[in-house]
Amino acid sequence: MAADGGVLAVSSMETPSWAVRLRGADGEIAGAGILLSADHVLTCAHVVGGAGAVLTAEFVGAPGHGVPAVLARVDGDAYVPEALDEDGDPGGDVALLRLEKSRPPGDAVRLHRLSAPDRRVRMYGFPLDHNGGIWFRATVVGGCGRDGQVQMSPASPGEVASPGCSGAGVADSLTGEVIGMVLSGQRDQHGNLYSYMTPAETIVRHLPGVEAYTVGRAAVDARLRSTEDDAARELFDERFAQRLADWLQDDGTPLKISVVGHDDDARAATLRRAVTLADRELRTAVSVGRTFLEPPGTVPSAGDHDLALHAGGLASAEIAERIAERMGLWQHTGESPADCIRTAKVTLTLVVVGVDEALDPPALLELLDVLRAGGSRLLLVFRTDGEHHRQACRLLLDRPARERRDRLVERLREITGPLAAAVFERRSTVVPEKVPPLDADLVAVHAALFDLLRARAPGGGPDPARYERLADRVSARLTGHLRHLDLLAARRDELTGRLRSYHVLHQHATRGAEDPAVDELYLRAHSLLRATPCDVRAAEAAVDDFTHRVDAGGEAGSGPDDGGAGSGPDDRYTGSGADCGTGYGAVSPYRDGGRPE
Template identity: 55%
Template sequence: MGTPRWAARIRRSDGEIVGSGILLSPDRVLTCAHVVREGEPVTAEFVGAEGVDVPSVTAHVIDGMYKPEELDADLDPIGDVALLSLDTPRPADEAVQLHRLSSPGRPVRMYGFPEAHNGGIWLPATVLGGCGRDGQVQLTPLGPGLLASPGFSGGGVVDTETGEVVGMVLSKSEARHGSGFTFMSPAETIVQHLEDVADWTTGLEAVDVRLRSGASDADEALLDTLFAERLATWFRDDGRQVKISLVPDGDSARAATLRRAITLADRELRTWASTRRASLDPPGTVPSAGGHDLAVVADGLTAAEAADLIANRLGLWKPPDAPAIDRIRAAKATLTLVVVGVDKAAEPDRLLDLLALLRTRGSRLLLVFGEAGAHFRRAQSELVIEPTQRQHDALVALLDEITGPLASALRQRMAAVHSDTAKRALSALVRAYAIQQELAGTHGFVAGLGQNHDLGVFGESAARSADRIRSAIGTHDELVARRDELRGRLAAYGDLYQAEADHEDLDMADRYLAAHQLLQARPCDVPAAEAAVLHYIRSVEEPDASPAQEGEPPR
């Protein structure tokens, strides 16, 4: 966690610190394009170098290695990467390589040089997921005040578990998307924009070379538009965890369409040259960049070999002597996996066992078969039909609980006491009723097809509704308990006053009656009742208080 030797502090000619950089080789530094200007030299300072003095080296942008930030058709940012050449090389052991790694949900830390921390600091974050067409990744800070500020631009993002540099911070001075997040360009996206960076990038490439779209795949006749639309929809996450497709031998159009979708969904391979007619692609057929984390060909592959590829992509290297499948079973990490030719694997049944484990752990799977044989039917049954039916049954049970016991409990508490949480809870209840009616309107759910894309969305919405209603019930229960406590205190102080009073006091009687009526009201406004009770209690405890004092709000 000390200052990394590869971290470069970028300073312009006027002395202003404008960002960070990553030393990839003795004479190459990676940074954000908005940190530097083409043709203008900057100074790269290596604060983590050995010795007392901080080495300062003049650097400039390499011709052709500058990709400024632009906005795509969706107004999402793309690019913002640059590669610098150092006039004086640094020691080779100070450099670091980028690493390809499946990163969703992983803890990371980033290093930069923000204002007031010119010596550099680390900030922790969690990878939230991809965003936009460029394959950029959204990072969530672990707490308030931990959002990367402009001095982090161009800094390295380190995977906490493996220690590998997996990307570069894209933070800018102006807030993006309402702030609250930091953005990272992962290794694959950087290589897509700056091909030279591939020389300093390690890790398993996401796509098997046999699944990469070639020049011949650009033929219009080889595009199965409907299949392309379904693939693009799944890669954009349509709510289905598992998709099973058939690509029979000899179906060149379907095979080319599959290769095209896999290629376009990869951050590193997704370039304008990937299709050679990107602007002419039919609407809805282009998947999101980063739509998958790994795409493999299963032909002749054993289950152990497949597990090794998956564990490698997930960074599950420890313990090294444990079988890869055991490391996968023990890990929390998930990925979006494409397996082509499942039925042609060396061990199809054992491979399906591995895929079932991944599904159970939360991974998304696109499984491609050559024929609708026994293994295809097993995959449909075990990975789609049965889990979908269980998901449906669990959703129905949750909705029954929400609209039955939880709704009844909420109504009882709302009749007893007033709470500001009631309105949101009622909205959640209405949403649950709507989902229940939607499911009932299907006239018998056909789980066998496994095509109900809405189950995942419905399930998440129903779970949020249940949590909100349970929370509201808990809040109401606390208020009911407080109301009952106030009733007891009012009765006790009423008895105390009657025992000690030597004459009738109409003001005291009015105060008691006001508090009593507020406590008996349905629903009870507990804060208002509490104020009235405390006012009466104070009057009993301080009978000699002046009128001005008595008129003060009770404390």
């Protein structure tokens, strides 16, 4: 980065030298900015307020005790105001300012093209009461709207972007590189808090001059970009385009393998079109808006993929390096790119065309399998349906499907075996308050298990996702019911101890004299607690009847040799039933009408 004229990655929580505080003509803080060069500051158009406005740029991270201030105005026509599309989604809102007086080049930073999904980021803005600036933390959630903007979830409610943060640089927490710019923050009608940023690629599309201050290779290889010749020859496969758009917009299929032969010009052009439209930087202004002239369901959204590579003539090590760079893993020295990818908890949506034209297709397939296992989404395009294509289907489709089915089978067996047995064993000891439809659930799980064991072809048979949802639902019910039964069993044990304590207290207080009424209450409670299964609610009522009667007898006095109620060595037992002895009454799950969960 320093060699490119910018500072090194942010490595501390200090005020970054590239952070700019912008004031309007009224002297109030209008927002933030990013110093991209000695003469240029990037910010939001709404911070500027108008193409002819003059602002004061203040460099709060400059060394020394003072804060240098320099006048700034829009650099030529580098001003794109915010505009709403036909869906009401915002776009644009970027501006590049030129400083009247240059700053030290070493204080500037470069924007970096980097895949964004699920990344933890930091922003340095100037909200109310924090004129000197403050860091905000967030996690990238995903793209929003058609312009390629990105939604971020704040790390805490107080860290949502607020006035004074617009235009702030968004730095990746892993690498420290600035990957975008804060646009705004929002609380929706449901109380959810979000911040929004525009990534480097989207900024470059709106302000081509910013590309000079942007590093990192573009997300789409030159060989995969749509050409004027594609449009002129009207090469288009509508059904293929719809399938591509569905996958790029995440149809729930993590991996897609397709064949596009060299002689199939229409499918090749359709593939280039989809890849180009799904890129934030290459997508044209026309395609960002609602495309009425395009066939329905054929236009992906900007940012639907993170990287599109052509593997033809490349070694797997070169491809791994390209992927690791896009993931932001290049700083891990001492490890190969493939090892970095294997150990990193970073995912991306990857398009690889010409897999069978790579220098070493088997090695490339192993790398792609690592990405698949790590959670990345993959679109793999082959030129022929030959051996490499068949190997990819076996390695990336059949084997994972078989392993997934085997895991599901084991899980269903666990549900119908040990988990169900534990539930029915507990139900033989205590009576549940509520009984979920366990019999029907277990019949459904047994049927699913039968279907899975009967299916032979890994790619055929029942839909595993449906049975996984069934397993989730039934497992949650059984586990919750088991927890409920365990609470009842624990309550039964507490009641047994309480009854025993009060029985000893009663016998001591009466010197062993018979009291048929109290004895009958004791025997009834004792019988209910020993019953299998035990009705804990009925047993608790019976124990309460007995303990209340014992307490009432103690308060009324006793035999001629007693010193009166509460006297003698055993006055520790007197008092209310809730506080007496072991104090079990205070923890009853039925107090105040409540029931165990």
